[in-house]
Amino acid sequence: MKTTLNQIARVLNVTLCIAAAAAFFVPNSNGQGITSSGISGAVTDSSGTPFSGVEISITHEPTGSVYTTQSNANGRFNLRGLRVGGPYTLNATTEGYGDYIREGLFLELSRTTSISINMTDAGEVVELASFTVVGDASLQYGASAAGAGSVIGREQLEETPALNRSFNDIARLDPRVSIMDGSVNAGKLVAAGQNNRMNSVQIDGVKINDQFGLEDDGNPSLANPISLETIDEIAIELSPYDVRQSGFMGASVNAVTKSGTNSFKGSVYHYFEGEDMRGNNPITGQKDVFEEKTTGFTLGGPILQNRLFFFVSYEELTRDVAGPTPGFIPDPNMVEQVRQKMI
Secondary structure: OOOEEEEEEEEEEEEEEEOOOOOOOOHHHOOOOOOOEEEEEEEEOOOOOEOOOOEEEEEEOOOOEEEEEEOOOOOEEEEEEEOOEEEEEEEEEOOOEOOEEEEEEEEOOOOEEEEEEEOOEOOOOOOOOOOOOOOOOOOOOOOOOOOEEEEEOHHHHHHOOOOOOOHHHHHOOOOOEEEOOOOOOOOOEEEOOOOHHHOEEEEOOEEOOOOOOOOOOOOOOOOOOOOHHHEEEEEEEEOOOOOOOOOOOOEEEEEEEOOOOOOOEEEEEEEEEEHHHOOOOOOOOOOOOEEEEEEEEEEEEEEEOOOEEEEEEEEEEEEEEEOOOOOOOOOHHHHHHHHHHHO
């Protein structure tokens, strides 16, 4: 006899992000966590000599948040604890020199972007006989990397097909990660040949691993523990040499959630899948009872311009499936014979 399982999963994610002015928030006084990013580099003058005391400000354009620091005696500067994504605008100023401005900077989760700044005298005219245009890409194996890994940004998240709307659908973009097939291993995320339960899945730095081993795919819930609509970036690391990360041998799947900006933005979505979209059961030759509906919305925006923001997400999942089909039904006559022999 078939039974019906009704599951309703609701996810309510509210994020309040306070982006205070530099007078109230000093990012380089805190260590960079695995939920943020950073910028570091060196400042030199026109002769290539390290330049100290240069005022450096970095502005997060969507929220207007400003972070400031100064170059030290060796011309080095470091800003950590910054929000992932962007765009950022970097401005370096000092008396007697022209401003150095760089726009369109995008920062990646748990990585530090390296910038080289060359200050020019305000009255100096530089004549270029020739110039070369080169690409500027973040190096996954650079000095700021903690091992082999990749970062999946918001644009990739929006463009990647996700059949099950799961972290596993996104993590498979890393070539060292694979998703198992088959009736037993289906949906399991395997990295570097390790068992899927050796992975570490984190949301905003909090581990959400399946501690009791209830689900085959390693998630702590029957469905995705948090809606993909709330995710801003996902960083995938394989065996990083980073003291902030431990307790796993496979892959670290680290996700950070979105936050509000100075503009109101939101989305409404609905997904439906039914038995008519599936094939017949190979054993019974008929379609199994199945219906799944996912409905949700997101909304983010400012409470106080450039200072206080909000982000709200709600998702509801309803699933109707057939109960398990018994694989073996003993013959009542044989059962009776066995019982008589045991008396």
